[in-house]
Amino acid sequence: MTNEPNQAAPGRTGRHAGVSGQGNPRARAGAPRAGHAPAASMTSQLSRSLPMLEVDDMAAPMGAPVITFDHVTKTYPAQPSKPALHDVTLQIFAGEFIFLVGHSGSGKSTFIRLLTREIKPSSGKIYVADEDLTTMRNWRVPYLRRNIGCVFQDFKLLPNKTVFENVAFALEVIGKSRHVIKTQVPEVLRLVGLSDKLNSYPDQLSGGQQQRVSIARAIVNRPPLLICDEPTGNLDPQTSRGIMDLLERINRTGTTVLVATHDREMVDNMRRRVIALDRGHLTRDQDRGVYGFDV
Ligand SMILES: Nc1ncnc2c1ncn2[C@@H]1O[C@H](COP(=O)(O)OP(=O)(O)OP(=O)(O)O)[C@@H](O)[C@H]1O
Numbered sequence: 001m002t003n004e005p006n007q008a009a010p011g012r013t014g015r016h017a018g019v020s021g022q023g024n025p026r027a028r029a030g031a032p033r034a035g036h037a038p039a040a041s042m043t044s045q046l047s048r049s050l051p052m053l054e055v056d057d058m059a060a061p062m063g064a065p066v067i068t069f070d071h072v073t074k075t076y077p078a079q080p081s082k083p084a085l086h087d088v089t090l091q092i093f094a095g096e097f098i099f100l101v102g103h104s105g106s107g108k109s110t111f112i113r114l115l116t117r118e119i120k121p122s123s124g125k126i127y128v129a130d131e132d133l134t135t136m137r138n139w140r141v142p143y144l145r146r147n148i149g150c151v152f153q154d155f156k157l158l159p160n161k162t163v164f165e166n167v168a169f170a171l172e173v174i175g176k177s178r179h180v181i182k183t184q185v186p187e188v189l190r191l192v193g194l195s196d197k198l199n200s201y202p203d204q205l206s207g208g209q210q211q212r213v214s215i216a217r218a219i220v221n222r223p224p225l226l227i228c229d230e231p232t233g234n235l236d237p238q239t240s241r242g243i244m245d246l247l248e249r250i251n252r253t254g255t256t257v258l259v260a261t262h263d264r265e266m267v268d269n270m271r272r273r274v275i276a277l278d279r280g281h282l283t284r285d286q287d288r289g290v291y292g293f294d295v
Pocket residue numbers: 076077078079083084102103104105106107108109110111
């Protein structure tokens with residue numbers, strides 16, 4: 001995902017390989033072949049994410065996969081006989097909006113932690129825009145993470161910094177100039193509807209507003225991929241809807257959005273691609289899917 005040359009991912013499998021009977025018609029009808037676009041062009045394609053906010057234009061999945069899991073198994077040492085993820089194979093394409101669903105302990109956080117290279121798989125391969133995370137050198141990991149915005153259930157805002165400073169901090173740590181910060185921070189706070197809260201502190205905001213700040217922080221550097229782990233877990237249904245509307249708007253700019261959630265109503269209402277995990281197994285991968293688990 002950086003502009004440096006990468007080895008193209010070898011031997012990719014189909015997007016829905018490993019899941020029987022729940023295929024995606026778009027994929028079956030000749031989904032773009034994996035691994036055929038060079039990483040650099042992929043990057044320039046993906047990096048044009050935020051500035052053009054055309055809310056009515058639904059982004060269609062583009063050529064090469066942004067994410068590939070190729071027979072990924074993750075076993076934690078503490079539970080050697082019970083893999084947290086077991087032989088998961090899937091592909092996610094640029095511009096998709098995906099729900100990752102499953103009961104507590106099904107492997108959603110493990111999936112996300114593998115994607116951000118917090119942890120490595122026990123076996124199998126993971127590619128993010130043709131970068132092989134399993135062989136990626138540690139010094140490259142921060143560059144990977146610049147391309148992945150992360151949003152969490154508990155917001156993770158710095159309590160002693162204002163809204164502006166919280167968002168600006170994400171740019172400061174990657175060395176962006178004051179000029180860029182002064183331009184991009186107000187712009188992204190306008191996008192999330194918080195122009196009037198620049199000087200407020202997190203404890204002066206509602207939960208929904210705090211989550212908007214954390215989304216602003218996640219996208220201010222215009223990452224091509226946004227990962228949200230239970231983004232509405234602490235919010236009431238109406239506020240949650242507003243957050244999901246915002247994530248859909250961000251998705252429509254071309255940003256790939258992956259949302260791990262227990263929010264059945266949201267998933268059932270939005271009817272986006274659903275990837276379901278059950279005790280570490282990929283059990284369902286559906287376009288316009290539903291939550292699908294009994295409570
Ligand atoms: N660091 C760890 N060490 C040992 N086992 C772990 C570790 N992290 C997770 N697990 C185990 O791996 C399995 C998957 O956990 P994971 O946190 O990925 O699930 P989850 O779907 O995100 O759950 P939740 O919805 O509750 O966050 C569980 O059995 C969990 O106990």
